[in-house]
Amino acid sequence: MQYGVEISIIFILGLIIGSFSNVCIYRIPKNESIVFPASHCPNCRATIKAIDNIPILSYFLLKGKCRKCGEKISIRYPIVEFLTGAIYLLVFLIYGRSYQTLIYALLSSSLIIISFIDLDDQIIPDEISLPGIVIGLALSFIVPYISYLNSLLGIIIGGGIIFLIALAGLAIFKKEAMGGGDVKLSAMIGAFIGWKYIMISLFIGFFIGAIAGILLILLKIRNRDDLVPFGPFIVLGSFITLLWGENILSWYLGL
Numbered sequence: 001m002q003y004g005v006e007i008s009i010i011f012i013l014g015l016i017i018g019s020f021s022n023v024c025i026y027r028i029p030k031n032e033s034i035v036f037p038a039s040h041c042p043n044c045r046a047t048i049k050a051i052d053n054i055p056i057l058s059y060f061l062l063k064g065k066c067r068k069c070g071e072k073i074s075i076r077y078p079i080v081e082f083l084t085g086a087i088y089l090l091v092f093l094i095y096g097r098s099y100q101t102l103i104y105a106l107l108s109s110s111l112i113i114i115s116f117i118d119l120d121d122q123i124i125p126d127e128i129s130l131p132g133i134v135i136g137l138a139l140s141f142i143v144p145y146i147s148y149l150n151s152l153l154g155i156i157i158g159g160g161i162i163f164l165i166a167l168a169g170l171a172i173f174k175k176e177a178m179g180g181g182d183v184k185l186s187a188m189i190g191a192f193i194g195w196k197y198i199m200i201s202l203f204i205g206f207f208i209g210a211i212a213g214i215l216l217i218l219l220k221i222r223n224r225d226d227l228v229p230f231g232p233f234i235v236l237g238s239f240i241t242l243l244w245g246e247n248i249l250s251w252y253l254g255l
């Protein structure tokens with residue numbers, strides 16, 4: 001297959017899975033089935049026709065409004081679709097036709113769903129993170145690029161670092177800065193990428209999170225007492241590590 005065709009297919013596949021991810025983001029916190037019923041407008045309950053359900057395109061054709069009742073459709077929908085397509089594309093460009101591409105795509109989608117649920121509802125659903133830990137560890141016995149020991153250490157170190165920080169935060173600030181959801185999320189990512197990369201991910205996540213936190217306070221969008229969900233920053237750190245971890249690691253070791 002021509003390379004151009006191949007990467008186009010990967011991108012479109014990402015858009016379609018991104019569209020399904022939107023359903024998961026909306027329904028998982030409400031404990032609704034992610035399969036039935038078909039997608040409908042949350043306002044007028046009208047079923048969304050296939051023609052109005054084309055990733056990204058439909059949002060702009062409909063000018064961000066439900067065809068039936070005119071209710072505003074969240075910009076989150078095309079953002080999640082585009083993000084998924086873009087990450088699938090980048091993962092494929094780096095890892096080519098490999099197990100890693102397939103598994104990192106699966107991981108990326110889970111992480112995108114988790115991040116947007118965390119942003120909306122301040123929870124990280126156990127329905128994704130707990131099976132994720134088990135699946136990540138189980139895959140390490142099958143795939144060649146990560147050993148089960150590395151995966152296991154990834155779970156322990158990934159979960160452990162956040163657990164210790166949560167304890168310290170509780171002792172110092174007397175409030176919960178990070179919760180059990182973040183511990184399980186970090187353990188899950190560690191299961192997939194191993195102990196070195198989860199440490200890099202968390203470091204980058206903290207760094208970006210700290211800058212974002214300061215900016216939000218300076219811009220008076222949040223005040224010092226507001227909690228900013230940390231899950232999306234862990235995810236951001238692991239996306240950067242997933243894509244460029246090897247370069248970051250060799251740069252660091254070469255210092």
Ligand SMILES: [Zn+2]
Pocket residue numbers: 041042043044045046066067068069070071
């Ligand atoms: Zn409607």
